[in-house]
Amino acid sequence: MNKAITEGVALMPPAFVDGLDQWSSGDGTPGSDTYDGAVNAAFVPSDADFGGCLELQKTASTQNLRHMGQTPLLPGCYLQVKARIKAISGALPSVRIAAWAGGSGGSHIGGVVETGPSTTLTSYGAVVEVSAIIGTGARGGVDMAWGRNATYGHMGLDLTGPTGGVVRIEDIEITDITSAYLRDMLSLVDVTDFGAVGDGVTNDAPAFEAADDAADGRRILVPAGEFYLDDTVSLNHRVVFEGTVTMPTDKMLLLTKDFDLPTYAAAFGEEEMGFKKAFQALINNSDHESLDLGGRKVSLSGPVDMQAAVPNKTSYSTRRIIRNGQIEAQSGVAWDTETVTAQATYDPNDSRTLTSVANIANIPVGALVEGSGVGREVYVKSKNTGAGELTLNSPLYDAAGTQVFTFKDFKYMLDFSGFSSLSKFGMTEVEIQCNSHCSAIRLAPAGSVFSLDHCFISRPKDRGISSIGSGCQGILIDNCQFLSAEEPDNVPDRVSVALNVNANDAKLRNNRATKFRHFAILAGENNTVTGNHFFQGDTVTDGVRTAGLVISSTYCSTTVSDNYVDNCFIEWTNELDSTPDFTAGFSFSSLSITDNVFLSGDVAPWFSYIVIKPYGSDHFLNGMSVSGNKFRSINGSIDRAERVDTSFSGLDFSRTKNVFFEGNTFHNVSAAVSNPLRVRHDQSSATKTWTIDPDDGLPFGGRSRGVDSVIALGAIRTSGGSSRYAMPYVDLEQGSNQDQIDLVWEESVHGEVQVTMRMDK
Structure with missing residues (x-):
């Protein structure tokens, strides 16, 4: 607010010489008594100190003097009311500036201060000046803060104390001193100018909205204090936070011109809450497609339920991105894995359901399922507590009947599983630093095209990215690094998995993964795995190795090309078939492994780079291409580059069809195989x-x-x-x-x- 706002607005009340009918002995409102013709008031035309002035005898305990006219009070405007007075005779009273606060329709604004500081007259003939500042906001030095609903006032003064004394009062002066509150920045609009209190209790949301309406291109200032917002607030101007805000979880702060984490962290006083509220705004604000972390590090004390941060959304399918920063886990018990054991029954004819589940109320959705006949990366997708049923993301290969299962609920830094569906959401240039405390990301149970680009997932305790359903449909993982927390461990002791995929069309491109138990477990079809480097060795002589890439769909329609498969292997299984014996379909088919580098060192001679592991009988190869690969073993030879793991069953080689295995090179591999x-x-x-x-x-x-x-x-x-x-x-x-x-x-x-x-x- 500046002087220009009150240019042309009449602030000064009339001089006493113009008549006392403009001055009330009451509150100044229409119909109140005036001093015109009053026996205790008279105009003195020539006073030695004041010139023309009002001479007034105090006859009431509080003698009021109010201008009958309405002095306008605009939002953000601050008025100083001054009066000079001297005692003439009789008892010496006290004097103070006073006013009556008016709102729309002539209503009185109750509950606000309407008097300024009081000064006692101590001698006769001595001129004393009293003043007070009136405004809409409770700024420093403001004596009467009337809030944003006040629109005018009847200005004047009060005489208090003993009665009978006579005083003379010079013409009252009212001036706009708003410029005193602009500091050196004329482009700021202060929310307290519009009635914000900042006491952490009063609802300041209307004041914030009013400040935004009045800003007209200028910045909004939230000064020191704690401002409670009991409603969603949308600010369409840039904003500076010196104070902080609090608000209910379901209310949003939409900063359309300063949409980044540093601003939200300043608004809420810390990064974690700022991150949650910024994500809430991202999902609700069409003005921004991405949340910029501003290169900041967000420290999390526990898992973030991403859907709980946006309680008005249970699903979302518009492109949104989080970019440019680091999210770090702090140590604490909030990250501890929750483990539940419960008896349940499995019927292969209802292949994704566990029934008669004991203790089901304590089994979290998203928990990993372990038990006899359970394949890798089987999760609880949903549950029906009343029916005692759990829905799984994948079938079980040999679990018919009743047994005790173990359910492990890993804790994830960013947990999207509360959404029923989430599509087209991604992260770019973000490091998720788990610090060995927790896992990184749990996807929603449904949705498509979740993406990670140029991100780091560093030292996850158990999992990097977990899909508990089909929320991984069309997942895009590009140019990322997965850094294991288990690098010092020998291969058999590792348990962590960088990522798993249940649905189709995964794209894993140009990533790097270090020393997990598995880099990726792909259960869907039509996958592209290209340009990745995943390595999983240790220093044990003749050591064992685990699969880097697990393909757990027989008809996989998958391309694996131009990767560096380092001290691990590709494993092709059907461990997620509820009836693992072949009865119909294509069996193991449609896999292309092309132009990869396979390297191993210090491994047992029976180690192989490509392993097919049937979990049931009568399976066969029905379309496979392996070409242009470089197979090399160092520090010892291996028997062959490919083999069948017959732990459960072998392959029926009498039915093999369409196998192309040619153009590969073999070094320190005894069997240089080819077909033809x-x-x-x-x-x-x-x-x-x-x-x-x-x-x-x-x-x-x-x-x-x-x-x-x-x-x-x-x-x-x-x-x-x-x-x-x-x-x-x-x-x-x-x-x-x-x-x-x-x-x-x-x-x-x-x-x-x-x-x-x-x-x-």
């Missing part, structure tokens, strides 16, 4: 049947199910040296492993051939 496989066979002695052995050259130890060609390398001769030109026929799947073939000739011959064998049809 070229084998040179030199038959030194003449015989009718030549047995061709692939010498472990067919992938996964498969059978010899086809021959593409038989080429004679030189003449085929009889024992007498005569050349023969007849072609042999082939007997497939010979030998104890059914991987050999027999070439059968018309007669006994010898020579050299090159045979191109296949493990598929």
Whole structure:
């Protein structure tokens, strides 16, 4: 507020010479008594000190003098009322500036201060000046703060104390001194000018809105104090917080021109609450698509229930991003894993449900499920306490019947599981620093296209990103680093998982993950895993290794290309099938592993880079391409780059189809496998049947199910040296492993051939 606002507005009351009918002996309102013709009041035209003045005898305990006119009081405007007075005779009274506060429609504003400081007259003839400041806000030096509802006043003074004395009063002066409250910044609008109190109790929301309405392009100042906002407040101007605000959880502070974490942290006095309220605003404010953390670090004392921070939203599907900062977990018991054991029943025909669940009220949604016949990364997606049923994100492979399950509820820094669905939400250039206290992110049970780009997930205690349902549909993880808290541990002792995905269309691109138990567990289809570096070794000689990438869908339709698979392997399983034996479908199919670097060191000879692990019988390979990969072992050789883990069952190699395994390189790998496989066979002695052995050259130890060609390398001769030109026929799947073939000739011959064998049809 400045002088320009009151330019042309009549502030000065009329001089006494203009008539005493403009001056009331009451409150100054229409109809109140005036001093016109009063026996105790008269105009004195020529006083030595004042010139023209009012001479007034005090006849009442409080003698009022009020201007009958309405002096306007505009929001943010501060008026100083001054009067000079001297005692003439009789008892010496006290004097103070006083006024009557008026609002719209001529109403009286009750409950406000309407008198200024009092001064006692101590001698006759001595001129005393009294003054007071009146305004809408309780600023420093304001004697009468009337709030934003006051619009005018009847200004004047009071005489108090003993009666009978006579005084003379010079014309009363009213001036606009708003400029005294602008400090050196004429562009600030102070919320206290509009009635904000800042006592932590009074609802200051209307004052904040009024200040915003009046700002007209200027900044809003929230001065020192604690301002309670009992309603949603939207500020459409820039704002400076010297004080702080508090508000109910379901009320929002929408800072449309200063939408960043530093401003919200200043508003709420600390980063954690500021982060929650800023996220609430992000989900409710269409003016911003992203929340900028401003490079700040947000320290969390416990998990943030992201949906609870936005109680008016249970689902959300508009693109929103959190960017540019660090979120750090402080130590404390709030991060402790909650573990519950309970008996439950599983029926494979209702493959995602546990029924008759004991102690179900204590089992949290989002808890990891462990038990006999339970695959990796099975979570509680939802629960029906009344029915005693839990819905799981995935089926169980061998848990039919009743058993005791263990439910582990890891604590996550950012927990989105309270949303029923969350889509198109992401984080960019944010580090989530778990400090080994907790896990990082738990996704909503449904939704699509959650994204992380150029982010760090550092030292999670248990999990980096957990999907408890289909909220991972189309997930995008790009250019991120996952840094394990278990780097000092040997491989068998590690338990943490960087991320899991249940739904389809995951994209994991150009990420780096260090020494987790698993980098990623993918249960959906149509995934792209490219350009990542994940490594999981230790210093143990002949040590074991865990899978870096787990693909737990038989028909996976997944591309794994241009990755650096370092001291770990790719595992392909069907551990999330409720009926793990093959009965229908495509079985293990549609996986492409192309142009990757596979490296291991100090591993046991039986270690392999590609492992297929069927959890039931009769499964087979039905479409797989492995090409352009570099397989290398250092500090010792390994037997083969690929194998079948037969812990539960093997593969039916009599049904293998469409396997392409070619163009790879092998160093310190004993079996350099290929399909099709070229084998040179030199038959030194003449015989009718030549047995061709692939010498472990067919992938996964498969059978010899086809021959593409038989080429004679030189003449085929009889024992007498005569050349023969007849072609042999082939007997497939010979030998104890059914991987050999027999070439059968018309007669006994010898020579050299090159045979191109296949493990598929």
